[in-house]
Amino acid sequence: MGLLGMMNLSSWSSCFSQKQASLSGNGRIPHAFFCNRQTLFISRRFESVKADVQLGSLRAAGDPQVLNFPGGIVKFTPELKFLSDFPEERIHCYRVLDGSGQPISNNFVQIDKDVAVKMYKDMVTFQTMDTIFYEAQRQGRISFYVTAIGEEAINIASAAALKMDDIVFPQYREAGVLLWRGFALQEFANQCFGNKGDNGKGRQMPAHYGSNKHNYVTVASTVATQIPHAVGAAYSLKMDGRDACTITYFGDGGTSTGDFHAALNFAAVMEAPVILFCRNNGWAISTPVSDQFRSDGIVVRGQAYGVRSIRVDGNDALAVFSAVHVAREMAISESRPVLIEALTYRAGHHSTSDDSSKYRPIEEIEWWRAAQDPVARFRKWLEGEGWWTAQSEIEIRDHARQEVLHAIQVAEKVDKPAIREIFTDVYDVPPSNLRDQEKSLREAVDRHPQDYPPQFPL
């Protein structure tokens, strides 16, 4: 993404060299790679941590106070003491902006005005698109929709911190990442309406976008299967020696799947450059996190698997941006996975098939919508920087609304995909059974012209 190139890299690296301890202090290799990224990138890329462990084992071989175990050295203790089930203090949450949009420190990656303004514009566009598409579903114009209300900062800020070469394995609440990458509103609308302009050929439910051009893998409805895929793709990038990572998004509910655990473990073992981004929004459809798991969220599981982890305020665009930015550097330069847990709130329903007021208090939803709106918080910061005015606010809101409405109107009028598209892409080349099916379908259409209008797209 061109705009990303405008970021002031020197300023962020100097900023982070002072405080890298706070971000990577508990890691295995805690030195300040920020200062000399290029050199370290080359040397670390394929370096395995195995050797460190083995070397340590050798040194400790003669020490009677330790157990020289194949996985590393363990100290003996006379204490009969179990690990506590819960830490005395919960893991802290990294934040940059307070509720009123004021930075609480300058401990964050600096952002250019152009990038910041685009981030805000995209957040507003995203919010507007969600609102109007949701209404379109309610009017019966599309069958299904998923909004990301309340999670705009996670979407846009994480996307902004990545580069276009990085591959995105989304769940289904990350359309904003695609929006940031340049997927047009018309393309979103075409997908939701399943017309022939949809680059998925009308095969997927609404909101299941995918675009090769934007390195955004087609959304899978299955929960959390994208996590191992992202690890596998990251391994592929590593094998190719590419200067890129993968990122995968998933919810708090997805962390209960076997795939999450398998992927986290594999990512650590394979030393794959992947960012595992958990949107902990409190609710998996109607299941609150307290019924989902009893750990201190997701962030603590990273350490259990040997993966660096951080918890961030998901409604703080600058915190998300900084965390993803640094995670990306670590993932690529050290060829390792990084887990990010963003605390946020699903301010909308799970999907259009859900009514969340049935299982959670309206006040709770309203409080998050009003007091914790990530878009408003980021706007206050922009205004404080002098980069945004009331006038520009009116203009962008109006502009976004017009664009989205226009996209829907156009998408509705575009033809549906041709019948032949039922049979394409099942395989690279259709085998005889598919060719036979298509042939017999065409014969049926020919035999019953009264049932198929002349403009029926074959």
Add this chain to the structure above:
Amino acid sequence: MGCSGSRLDEDGMGMPPKSRPVFLHELKMRRHMTRPSHKDAISTPSKKELLLYDKDDDGSSTYKNAPQTARFSPKGGGEGEGTNKHEDDRKHKDVRNVDVRGKGGRNGHKVNKSEISSAGDAEEDEDYDERMIGRAPGSPSFRVYFNDGGEDIHNDIGKHDDFKSGGAVSSEVSFTDYYRILVEFIRVSVVAARQGFAVKEDVRNYKAKGGMQRQSCFGKLESLERGIRATALRAFSSSGKEMTVRDALNSALDEEMSADPKVFLMGEEVGEYQGAYKITRGLLKKYGPERVRDTPITEAGFTGIGVGAAYYGLKPVIEFMTFNFSMQAIDHIINSASKSNYMSAGQISVPIVFRGPNGAAAGVGAQHSQCFAAWYGSCPGLKVLVPYSSEDARGLLKAAIRDPDPVVFLENELLYGESFPVSAEALDSSFCLPIGKAKIEREGNDVTITAFSKMVGYALKAAEILAKEGITAEVINLRSIRPLDTSTINASVRKTNRLVTVEEGVPQHAVGAEICTTVVEESFDYLDAPVERIAGADVPMPYAANLERMALPQVDDIVRAAKRACYREKFE
């Protein structure tokens, strides 16, 4: 090599005893000794050069002193002498090893010397190389192998010596003068051509550049050798050579990995342990841990990771220790691998192979004895292949790896150690079988028997028994469950007018059911008898040997069904 059990003996072979004639195939059997053997076999002026190859810088010949005992043994064991001398020998073996591998040049693969030398266990590699070219004494014909890289000619004349019994000369040598002349001609041409520059160059290159430049020094010979190889292959395409299914799979993996750096293996125990069934033997050493990945024990994990790797550039071959364990990962096979190309409208193809043993083994009970052909056969987007013979295994696995779609490759544990004759074409690295085409294993006019995997062997045995009773059965080896070659099946049924389907899996919604349907739909009027389905009992697999046998189709079941179809036995 006839069967895997013969390795020790073969490896134990030393120099050919001088007291008896040296048979050509023996020379090859000694792998890395091929070169010196040329001089024994035919005395050409290359003798000096060839000897030079095996000498140290100080001129001492290590070749003849190389210990030849206890080669194929678990790591670290079996190599008694830890002396410097032994180390030297190893080093030299390594060099020769590279040489033999160069004949992997048949697949266009070059291994650099450092890669091999750093590997610990030269002996296993030798064995491995041995198997790679599948040279088993089998029949009175012979084959000539050449390298694209071009340094070795391997001649093989089968069935006049028994290797399995330790190299004793036994049976008759029955090749004709014609063969003899041609062999001599080819060998003399190439050896003489080499004498001029190639061997010297080879040695020099090894000494000077660590063997890295060897391909180029032989470039000039390539076209000559290719021509001769083509001639030889044409002349002796029915090689009569035998190869185990295990070796066929191993060689197919090796060749595809060497041909395409995107191909990598992943699974439990595929690396250090060389595969639970040793299908991946030698590959870790050859391709390294980045391309032969041992994984944590999570099928859902490595299958999902394989699918993700296939999304972005790699061509993973995922090994399930057995296909029973693929149940842990079936979500990724079906929801992810088989549908992604379609859901993304062709934007994301998934060139992945899931392979491993499928179906009943022996005495491993309900959770290790299921046939998944029908399961995966019912998933659009997947291709499902079921090899029977070594030729199937090689040709279909190579096709599967090259295919842009996800392929489920169902092997059979009990077939791994079985040897089959392989044609010369099947041994060529370019060999590939078409996906979706069945093979008529045996022609006949009275009844059609369809089978796949291990059951093909049963069907062939049944056909033999039937033949004695005057019934000629046509046996169709399906090879591919999806796509299913319905046209071959229907053409056969239209000829024989009778059909018996055989499979190990349970009958309901099974492969036989689908075959029955296609025949009813397309060839109903040709049927002279009800279709017979032979399948496993409709129960989970019992463990006790007698019960297990009862639960699986047996040759007699097929014979009886075929007779019923031919109205030669009463319907029960």
